[in-house]
Amino acid sequence: xxxxxxxxxxxxxxxxxxxxxxxxxxxxxxxxxxxxxxxxxxxxxxxxxxxxxxxxxxxxxxxxxxxxxxxxxxxxxxxxxxxxxxxxxxxxxxxxxxxxxxxxxxxxxxxxxxxxxxxxxxxxxxxxxxxxxxxxxxxxxxxxxxxxxxxxxxxxxxxxxxxxxxxxxxxxxxxxxxxxxxxxxxxxxxxxxxxxxxxxxxxxxxxxxxxxxxxxxxxxxxxxxxxxxxxxxxxxxxxxxxxxxxxxxxxxxxxxxxxxxxxxxxxxxxxxxxxxxxxxxxxxxxxxxxxxxxxxxxxxxxxxxxxxxxxxxxxxxxxxxxxxxxxxxxxxxxxxxxxxxxxxxxxxxxxxxxxxxxxxxxxxxxxxxxxxxxxxxxx
Amino acid sequence: xxxxxxxxxxxxxxxxxxxxxxxxxxxxxxxxxxxxxxxxxxxxxxxxxxxxxxxxxxxxxxxxxxxxxxxxxxxxxxxxxxxxxxxxxxxxxxxxxxxxxxxxxxxxxxxxxxxxxxxxxxxxxxxxxxxxxxxxxxxxxxxxxxxxxxxxxxxxxxxxxxxxxxxxxxxxxxxxxxxxxxxxxxxxxxxxxxxxxxxxxxxxxxxxxxxxxxxxxxxxxxxxxxxxxxxxxxxxxxxxxxxxxxxxxxxxxxxxxxxxxxxxxxxxxxxxxxxxxxxxxxxxxxxxxxxxxxxxxxxxxxxxxxxxxxxxxxxxxxxxxxxxxxxxxxxxxxxxxxxxxxxxxxxxxxxxxxxxxxxxxxxxxxxxxxxxxxxxxxxxxxxxxxxxxxxxxxxxxxxxxxxxxxxxxxxxxxxxxxxxxxxxxxxxxxxxxxxxxxxxxxxxxxxxxxxxxxxxxxxxxxxxxxxxxxxxxxxxxxxxxx
Numbered sequence: 103x104x105x106x107x108x109x110x111x112x113x114x115x116x117x118x119x120x121x122x123x124x125x126x127x128x129x130x131x132x133x134x135x136x137x138x139x140x141x142x143x144x145x146x147x148x149x150x151x152x153x154x155x156x157x158x159x160x161x162x163x164x165x166x167x168x169x170x171x172x173x174x175x176x177x178x179x180x181x182x183x184x185x186x187x188x189x190x191x192x193x194x195x196x197x198x199x200x201x202x203x204x205x206x207x208x209x210x211x212x213x214x215x216x217x218x219x220x221x222x223x224x225x226x227x228x229x230x231x232x233x234x235x236x237x238x239x240x241x242x243x244x245x246x247x248x249x250x251x252x253x254x255x256x257x258x259x260x261x262x263x264x265x266x267x268x269x270x271x272x273x274x275x276x277x278x279x280x281x282x283x284x285x286x287x288x289x290x291x292x293x294x295x296x297x298x299x300x301x302x303x304x305x306x307x308x309x310x311x312x313x314x315x316x317x318x319x320x321x322x323x324x325x326x327x328x329x330x331x332x333x334x335x336x337x338x339x340x341x342x343x344x345x346x347x348x349x350x351x352x353x354x355x356x357x358x359x360x361x362x363x364x365x366x367x368x369x370x371x372x373x374x375x376x377x378x379x380x381x382x383x384x385x386x387x388x389x390x391x392x393x394x395x396x397x398x399x400x401x402x403x404x405x406x407x408x409x410x411x412x413x414x415x416x417x418x419x420x421x422x423x424x425x426x427x428x429x430x431x432x433x434x435x436x437x438x439x440x441x442x443x444x445x446x447x448x449x450x451x452x453x454x455x456x457x458x459x460x461x462x463x464x465x466x467x468x469x470x471x472x473x474x475x476x477x478x479x480x481x
Numbered sequence: 482x483x484x485x486x487x488x489x490x491x492x493x494x495x496x497x498x499x500x501x502x503x504x505x506x507x508x509x510x511x512x513x514x515x516x517x518x519x520x521x522x523x524x525x526x527x528x529x530x531x532x533x534x535x536x537x538x539x540x541x542x543x544x545x546x547x548x549x550x551x552x553x554x555x556x557x558x559x560x561x562x563x564x565x566x567x568x569x570x571x572x573x574x575x576x577x578x579x580x581x582x583x584x585x586x587x588x589x590x591x592x593x594x595x596x597x598x599x600x601x602x603x604x605x606x607x608x609x610x611x612x613x614x615x616x617x618x619x620x621x622x623x624x625x626x627x628x629x630x631x632x633x634x635x636x637x638x639x640x641x642x643x644x645x646x647x648x649x650x651x652x653x654x655x656x657x658x659x660x661x662x663x664x665x666x667x668x669x670x671x672x673x674x675x676x677x678x679x680x681x682x683x684x685x686x687x688x689x690x691x692x693x694x695x696x697x698x699x700x701x702x703x704x705x706x707x708x709x710x711x712x713x714x715x716x717x718x719x720x721x722x723x724x725x726x727x728x729x730x731x732x733x734x735x736x737x738x739x740x741x742x743x744x745x746x747x748x749x750x751x752x753x754x755x756x757x758x759x760x761x762x763x764x765x766x767x768x769x770x771x772x773x774x775x776x777x778x779x780x781x782x783x784x785x786x787x788x789x790x791x792x793x794x795x796x797x798x799x800x801x802x803x804x805x806x807x808x809x810x811x812x813x814x815x816x817x818x819x820x821x822x823x824x825x826x827x828x829x830x831x832x833x834x835x836x837x838x839x840x841x842x843x844x845x846x847x848x849x850x851x852x853x854x855x856x857x858x859x860x861x862x863x864x865x866x867x868x869x870x871x872x873x874x875x876x877x878x879x880x881x882x883x884x885x886x887x888x889x890x891x892x893x894x895x896x897x898x899x900x901x902x903x904x905x906x907x908x909x910x911x912x913x914x915x916x917x918x919x920x921x922x923x924x925x926x927x928x929x930x931x932x933x934x935x936x937x938x939x940x941x942x943x944x945x946x947x948x949x950x951x952x953x954x955x956x957x958x959x960x961x962x963x
Contacts, residue, residue, distance in 0.1 A: 249494070266496035267496070308527070320495075320529040396658060398647065399659075
């Protein structure tokens with residue numbers, strides 16, 4: 103009747119490495135990222151220099167067994183790095199996740215060419231990468247149709263269509279895309295695209311309420327040629343089952359980091375306002391406990407990223423949902439703790455409030471997660 | 482502007498922007514009232530820059546029926562923070578029996594029950610005799626989880642798996658967050674032993690939970706063929722294998738039963754009764770393959786599976802069931818450092834090696850033995866409820882009577898305990914067309930019995946005689962080789 107997740111599964115990575123692995127990254131966040139946070143949020147400054155430097159420190163290859171020194175799939179380590187970044191600036195935490203996800207696709211793909219040519223650069227942030235899987239994720243959940251189609255041509259496919267907004271893009275950035283082939287044997291395929299590919303173009307997006315520095319663009323495919331060597335997976339379903347727990351778990355770095363940042367903001371507010379903040383619903387101690395529990399759950403799930411059972415993926419989705427709900431709760435509490443000072447246009451608390459809503463709506467959004475969990479739990 | 486009532490709306494297939502003819506798009510120079518067909522081709526979606534070719538007439542999507550308002554019965558860990566709570570992990574018969582006994586003894590204690598499934602209550606033994614009575618899976622549910630939780634005033638946390646337990650913080654870690662406990666009870670049960678067979682066919686079905694039973698019914702009804710045309714192969718003639726064979730053959734399904742031992746229920750039944758059971762099932766049409774093991778299972782055409790046995794025989798079947806016994810779920814207990822052997826080791830009070838954690842049911846090992854029986858879990862639940870309500874009560878093991886619910890030959894067996902096995906002998910008291918009544922005598926006392934047919938009803942009388950001197954007249958009865 104009751105199964106525990108660990109039944110019959112072997113771990114592939116330590117639940118948590120030594121905390122001092124994060125010290126150089128923390129120092130870099132403080133010196134190079136913190137001074138830019140407000141401008142990233144409000145003016146759309148893209149933290150490119152920080153990303154490149156964090157990549158050199160190894161922040162984006164902890165989950166890439168083929169690229170890191172320990173040859174381990176340390177998902178928990180990659181999540182912790184994203185937490186450290188997101189606690190300061192979640193726009194940057196989000197693009198860090200994009201980077202991690204893009205490399206994750208290649209790491210788990212069947213393309214030796216991409217593993218040789220693109221993966222080492224993505225792992226060090228010498229090349230930057232994105233994930234255009236929002237639409238396919240919703241397609242898998244029966245929420246919307248696939249927006250890209252492809253025709254078979256000699257040596258590859260020609261892809262057409264448009265995706266509304268994809269983040270962490272630029273002149274020569276990579277991203278993973280899923281399209282549906284037409285003609286004989288129609289099926290979904292996934293490929294790595296480069297923004298410099300002929301026929302591909304980026305267009306500006308409307309202004310969003312936060313995360314303006316995430317380089318988010320509309321993507322237009324006008325007969326973009328994708329060579330066979332750039333196909334990440336065919337057939338797709340087995341590959342998706344392999345990458346999806348890691349894909350969603352890596353997102354947890356955003357929510358966990360954001361909550362951590364909110365607690366820090368609350369603590370700072372309490373230096374002068376503790377005598378009145380005690381009347382608020384959520385206190386520092388309670389949120390610390392919630393964060394500790396969510397981290398424990400997250401790192402426990404991160405031990406078996408290649409468990410492709412539906413029961414395990416349901417746990418991952420449930421944790422992701424919990425992360426969203428807790429993020430909303432923590433950011434509201436942070437703003438209430440700060441009062442009017444947190445409502446200033448350059449205050450961290452109101453920025454974190456807006457960032458927390460991103461955690462809740464970025465694919466998979468709260469409603470998407472609840473729909474999927476209801477499907478899995480229905481008989 | 483023409484008739485204002487028939488303005489239409491068009492949606493961008495890429496980003497979801499809605500062009501409403503009534504409103505137009507004044508920022509791009511389209512006055513309110515501009516018809517979609519009058520929009521120039523060089524107009525772009527204001528949100529994502531695609532052209533009007535990517536727009537389609539808006540047809541409001543109907544909301545899907547709410548078939549599954551299940552996911553958030555328990556909402557978040559806010560309520561999970563009573564440090565004195567008794568938290569039960571596992572919503573099978575053992576977990577529910579404990580929750581019920583606890584509530585009877587203590588009307589106020591916070592009780593939480595975490596279960597990976599819906600928490601719906603059903604009797605597990607009924608799973609192996611529901612086919613012939615054509616009981617639908619939903620009808621096996623005696624009470625839904627939420628209804629039972631409300632009646633017992635406990636908090637049910639359904640569809641939730643436990644990832645870890647932090648013993649120092651006394652918190653259960655789940656994907657929904659942490660849950661504080663004062664006392665934790667592991668009622669994590671056992672799962673069917675699964676062997677990996679060569680040959681490439683999907684794994685055989687098992688029957689250990691209501692969800693398993695649902696899958697079995699789906700498989701049996703897959704071809705929409707009459708039962709006579711849906712052949713079932715069962716691997717393992719233990720308790721569940723024999724009961725299923727009996728149930729399925731009574732339901733009209735042709736059954737083949739494969740068993741490695743020379744006969745059914747080996748190790749439990751004296752050979753005379755094993756032969757009777759074999760004959761009774763055979764009379765119902767069960768095809769026996771004893772002393773046989775399955776080497777490969779392959780798919781052949783039309784959804785048929787072909788089982789190859791060591792020795793060269795083959796069996797064809799539409800449905801394959803594995804019934805190879807149970808393995809206690811001890812992964813969580815092992816992960817958190819509790820002593821485990823075959824199952825989670827418990828002491829006389831069902832305590833584990835952590836004083837704040839107890840265990841009961843199919844997952845625990847009491848006195849060096851697994852006892853995956855309903856009578857055991859009921860006795861354990863009663864004792865543990867007393868202990869957890871402040872009245873330390875040792876669990877007194879029951880007599881260990883095994884009921885075999887094969888309707889073609891009902892059996893009640895109390896095998897001799899390990900210390901007596903081999904020290905005595907089986908004696909036949911009655912053996913005729915109505916069934917048999919065998920007793921096991923060791924050191925001059927009744928140390929076991931085996932009853933079949935109408936004699937199976939005498940089980941309570943025999944239970945009372947356990948440990949009593951074997952009567953003198955019994956000495957003259959027919960002695961049997963065990």
